[in-house]
Amino acid sequence: MKQLLIICSLVFLSACQSSVQSDEYKVISPNIDVFTFFSGQVYAWGIVQNRSGQLVQRFKVDIKGEIGQDNTLILDETFSYGYGEGVKHRVWRISKQGQGFTGDANDIATQAVGDVFGNALRWQYEMDLPVDDTTYRVAFDDWMWAFDKCTLMNRSYIKKFGLVVAEVTIFMQNQELPLGCTGALHP
Template sequence: MTLSLGLAPAAAGGFSLERYFAGRTVAVGSFSAINGVKREFTVDLRGKWNGKTLTLVEDFVYDNGERDRKTWRFEKIGKNRYRGTREDVIGETLVTISGDTARFNYLVDLDARGKGNRVRFYDTMKLQSDGTVLNKALVTKFGFPVALTRVEFQRR
């Protein structure tokens, strides 16, 4: 399935979270850890922009049937800059966009029971010429690489 934003990055004025993620978006992705664990998933996203904050609800379905919901809140704090929070993120993240690329990193506790399995994601999201957004993230623990994620978003 190939869906397109319909605008080249330059025509769209560069990449912005609110322009791309307001409305419906779908994604497919994978998480691959160095211990051999691999999870594939799909995501249905619904974004609402109120002029200052993008609220992005992500409904995940994993290849084993497990479901999860996460909600990002990205507050625009300047040109090409956002402050982001999510229920499993410890603290907040600062998103910076340069041209068609957004970069941010954040600390997450992967253990829903709060047992302290904390890892840091280093995300790079890039708007592609076909209108998709490719997000690649390096995941580290104690500063050492432990996993990679890859997610491809498409406007619905």
């Protein structure tokens, strides 16, 4: 009986996890090009939902990206909130590492690691997330998918003890409109 309870608990917990499979994105185009997409002005908008699906934040982000002299992508992000509160400013420094990427930012607790799978990028890191009067160390498991050369969709799974406690959905669009894009969506 004890073994049956353990097996049922593991099945339940595994059902709570994100089920994104990286290999299926290797053949989908267009391929994601992180340095090209984030070079220049990027506009983003999104929401954060808690584990019950309740909206806890609605936000917009102005991102200014540039390639530094050391071939590092620098993303200067400024956040504004229509609902809820959160970080106001973040600066990422992202470097190419073989086929993937590493990065750090002023409020990120660990080095971020990213891998590209065709039109998808998986970006993982830990952050000390302030909630009310407490700070929690959480893991971010971000997945970004290229729609075209200037539009990305990002789905982030925020985890504590391996369980998803919140999800973030973000749409991003490069405002400099490379060839193949249909038009800016900046409000």
